[in-house]
Every structure is written in C-alpha cells, then in structure tokens.
Amino acid sequence: MKKIILLAAFGVAGLVSANGTTSKKIERVILKKEIKAKKPLRLCGVSVVYYDSAGNIKDVKFLTSDQPTLETCQNWQRNQVAAIQQAGYSISQL
Structure with missing residues (x-):
C-alpha cells in the first residue's frame, strides 16, 4: 500500500515537472484527495x-x-x- 502511494507520488512529480502551472495545481489537489481518502496503516x-519439553x-x-x-x-x-x-x-499469554 505504501509502495503504491510512493509510486503515485513519483509519477505525479514527473508529470508535474513536465506540465504547466495549471496542471500542477490540479494534480496536487488530486494527489491530496487520494492520500486523505486512504486510511493510514499501522x-x-x-x-x-x-x-521444548525441558x-x-x-524458536x-x-x-x-x-x-x-x-x-x-x-x-x-x-x-x-x-x-x-x-x-x-498450548498458549501462555503474558
């Protein structure tokens, strides 16, 4: 999951550097919404x-x-x- 977000960030960063300022703002908003939509994992x-028996x-x-x-x-x-x-x-919980 973290790898997908990281890859998406690099992909967007590559696109942002190749496009104009208008597309930069749009892509930043889309990326922020995607990150907020996903719950962080812990x-x-x-x-x-x-x-052993002794x-x-x-292990x-x-x-x-x-x-x-x-x-x-x-x-x-x-x-x-x-x-x-x-x-x-058998289980012994501490």
Missing part, C-alpha cells in the same frame, strides 16, 4: 516463543501485518493465536 504484530527456548517468530485500526489489529492477533492453538501448541 504495524500490528505477535511475538511467538516456542519452548523449558528451553526452541522465536515475529508475525506482523499492516492494519488500519486497533480493533482490526486485535482481531488479527486473536486469529493468529487461534491458528497457533489449532496447530497443537
């Missing part, structure tokens, strides 16, 4: 630590996703925890 994550750390994984709101982030996290439980692992 990084959401879950840290998973796998232990209690030693076996550590960080699962991340871009989410627009806190509610969608929490839903995503709950889904990740459920998927780990369905895979047969």
